[in-house]
Amino acid sequence: MKCIICRGDIEPHVNAEGVIYWTEGHNAEPIGKGRCCNRCNEDIVIPARMTELQLQVLNKMEDKKNG
Numbered sequence: 001m002k003c004i005i006c007r008g009d010i011e012p013h014v015n016a017e018g019v020i021y022w023t024e025g026h027n028a029e030p031i032g033k034g035r036c037c038n039r040c041n042e043d044i045v046i047p048a049r050m051t052e053l054q055l056q057v058l059n060k061m062e063d064k065k066n067g
């Protein structure tokens, strides 16, 4: 499986015994539709989600101001 952001391989997650339990990657939205790797999730997707949430909050505050 490839990451849609960096086009690299998505590393499977292994548990303490070294058994692969997860190969699906992370949801890459709102950056794009598809799956992304750990690094892109942490460096790009999560900050983007935070920014989106902040924008939504700001928009709501604006709505209130405008009545």
Ligand SMILES: [Zn+2]
Pocket: 003, 004, 005, 006, 007, 008, 036, 037, 038, 039, 040, 041
């Ligand atoms: Zn990636």
